[in-house]
Amino acid sequence: MVGATKGSIMSYTRLLLVSLFVTLVATPVRADKCHQCHKSREFKVTHKKLYDYNVNFEVSVHGIAELECTDCHGGDDNTDNLEIAHKGVLAPVRYDKIPETCGKCHEDQHDAFVTSHHYQLLEKDGSAPSCVTCHGSMDMDFIFATKVKSTCLFCHNHESGIFPQIPGQAEFILSKLNIIKGYKGYVETHADDKDMVRDLGDAYNKLTSRWHSFDLDGVEAETRTLLGEYRKAKAQAMKDRKKK
Numbered sequence: 001m002v003g004a005t006k007g008s009i010m011s012y013t014r015l016l017l018v019s020l021f022v023t024l025v026a027t028p029v030r031a032d033k034c035h036q037c038h039k040s041r042e043f044k045v046t047h048k049k050l051y052d053y054n055v056n057f058e059v060s061v062h063g064i065a066e067l068e069c070t071d072c073h074g075g076d077d078n079t080d081n082l083e084i085a086h087k088g089v090l091a092p093v094r095y096d097k098i099p100e101t102c103g104k105c106h107e108d109q110h111d112a113f114v115t116s117h118h119y120q121l122l123e124k125d126g127s128a129p130s131c132v133t134c135h136g137s138m139d140m141d142f143i144f145a146t147k148v149k150s151t152c153l154f155c156h157n158h159e160s161g162i163f164p165q166i167p168g169q170a171e172f173i174l175s176k177l178n179i180i181k182g183y184k185g186y187v188e189t190h191a192d193d194k195d196m197v198r199d200l201g202d203a204y205n206k207l208t209s210r211w212h213s214f215d216l217d218g219v220e221a222e223t224r225t226l227l228g229e230y231r232k233a234k235a236q237a238m239k240d241r242k243k244k
């Protein structure tokens with residue numbers, strides 16, 4: 001009984017530490033005034049919808065990576081003066097400027113995207129998606145194979161008649177990329193031939209960026225080839241693992 005009590009106290013302490021850690025990680029203290037003002041109690045009352053944007057941001061990949069508001073919006077985050085702070089904050093997130101704004105940090109995806117038909121139409125009249133149409137804006141997220149179909153279906157469907165076969169093809173490719181992702185983890189952990197591991201990893205990164213050219217037939221062919229190479233590498237890694 002005593003042992004059990006001690007054990008539960010210890011796990012309680014650990015739980016407390018873990019939750020303290022999670023709290024610290026989930027709500028980093030930010031010095032910038034944009035965040036402070038947009039997150040304040042008054043703001044929640046006076047501008048609930050805009051306040052929610054901020055909450056979404058904090059749990060997004062970018063919030064966790066501790067991006068600053070000014071990384072995308074520009075503006076001045078050292079002042080409480082609303083007008084000075086806000087100077088130009090909507091310009092970089094205007095739909096046709098978004099690829100450049102995101103491309104500052106995601107260069108490979110940007111460079112592939114600007115070769116796409118989507119990009120040309122976006123610049124012309126906004127009839128094709130920008131980065132945030134697919135990824136979300138303040139609630140930026142990764143797109144999983146299960147979500148991609150509905151993202152593309154929004155425009156590519158039988159009613160619109162714009163390439164209705166595309167959502168199925170996109171789902172097929174991403175599900176194969178997912179399988180590759182699984183193999184990749186295994187190969188990186190267990191394979192002895194580190195040069196091969198590096199080359200395959202490079203090929204994988206190139207392929208996922210190239211996805212943003214939306215040359216789906218080309219990407220599909222490369223995906224099948226890479227999957228074949230990873231299958232072989234995985235079989236070898238299983239042998240390497242048994243030897244140990």
Ligand code: HEC
Binds near residue numbers: 089
């Ligand atoms: C002193 C408080 C305060 C500061 C500091 C502040 N904001 Fe705001 N922000 C507001 C309020 C209030 C609004 C609601 C619209 C308005 O009244 O202009 C708003 C609106 C916005 C909007 C929506 C604008 C629109 O027209 O739709 C954006 C984007 C924005 N802020 C970004 C920022 C960024 C980025 C910073 C820092 C560089 C910042 N804010 C600093 C209070 C602030």
Ligand code: HEC
Binds near residue numbers: 137138
């Ligand atoms: C990774 C880039 C990025 C970062 C970082 C970012 N935003 Fe945004 N923000 C966007 C995009 C993109 C939009 C959407 C524009 C649209 O819908 O056309 C947006 C929209 C907004 C809006 C709503 C504007 C409107 O008119 O409805 C507000 C308010 C805002 N951001 C505030 C902030 C604040 C405050 C921060 C820092 C906590 C921040 N943003 C950080 C990219 C970013």
Ligand code: HEC
Binds near residue numbers: 071098143
């Ligand atoms: C200031 C640099 C910066 C800007 C600007 C920026 N990002 Fe990011 N982004 C990051 C960082 C850092 C991460 C965290 C994961 C990583 O290291 O790739 C990330 C992650 C992502 C992810 C998830 C990737 C993954 O592998 O999980 C997506 C999707 C993404 N960003 C899209 C965008 C889009 C769309 C925009 C423009 C609205 C944008 N980013 C603007 C730095 C940036």
Ligand code: HEC
Binds near residue numbers: 098174177
């Ligand atoms: C038509 C929808 C769509 C558009 C537009 C789009 N993406 Fe993506 N993006 C995706 C999908 C789907 C994935 C997941 C691919 C995968 O599994 O690797 C992805 C993956 C990513 C990733 C994760 C790393 C990677 O390459 O796999 C980043 C970062 C990213 N996109 C940034 C961007 C940026 C920046 C833009 C604009 C220049 C953009 N995306 C435009 C659909 C889109």
Ligand code: HEC
Binds near residue numbers: 117118134156163214
């Ligand atoms: C906001 C609307 C919209 C969304 C969302 C969208 N597309 Fe498109 N897409 C278009 C339009 C418009 C065209 C051009 C149709 C035409 O040429 O008649 C297009 C064309 C394409 C083409 C043909 C490209 C070419 O070079 O001929 C491919 C492939 C494509 N989209 C893939 C996708 C995928 C994959 C997704 C989901 C991840 C997606 N699209 C999401 C609007 C969209």
